[in-house]
Amino acid sequence: MLNDPNFKITIRSRSKLHYQGMAVSLTSVNNTGKFDILGYHANFISLIKDYVLVVTSTESASPLRFDITDGVIYVDNSEVHVYLNTVENLKH
Numbered sequence: 001m002l003n004d005p006n007f008k009i010t011i012r013s014r015s016k017l018h019y020q021g022m023a024v025s026l027t028s029v030n031n032t033g034k035f036d037i038l039g040y041h042a043n044f045i046s047l048i049k050d051y052v053l054v055v056t057s058t059e060s061a062s063p064l065r066f067d068i069t070d071g072v073i074y075v076d077n078s079e080v081h082v083y084l085n086t087v088e089n090l091k092h
Contacts (some may be wrong), residue, residue, distance in 0.1 A: 011066065011082040018084070019054065025062060026054040026080060028073060037073075037080060041052035044075040052082055064072065 009026060011019040021048070026037040029050040050068040052073075069082040 007037075007039050007078045007080055009080040009082070011052065011054070011084065013084040013086070018023050018066060021056065023056055023080070025055045026073075026082075027051075028082075038073060040078060041075050041080075043077070044073070046073050047071070048073050048082070052084075068078070 006022045006024055008015070009019065009021065009023045024039070028035060028048045030046045031066065032046050035046075047070065049068065049070045051068060053072070054064040054066075055061075056064065063064055069086040071082060074081045074083075
């Protein structure tokens with residue numbers, strides 16, 4: 001649907017699929033600082049660190065937080081792929 005701001009997201013590490021589904025936004029940190037990814041984001045690739053925060057709906061659901069050491073984020077055609085090196089904690 002063209003007006004739908006949600007996007008597909010997959011978060012995985014070598015040993016586990018941590019999340020796969022739809023999201024409204026994703027927030028993380030790279031060497032230049034904190035950044036957000038929203039629907040219709042331009043194609044993008046970056047090393048990430050510290051955490052990944054995923055808002056799964058515009059309702060009052062709690063965001064998913066992954067405390068990480070580092071990883072890579074790749075946005076391609078409104079699909080977001082996050083590859084984590086180490087996940088320290090998962091908070092809902």
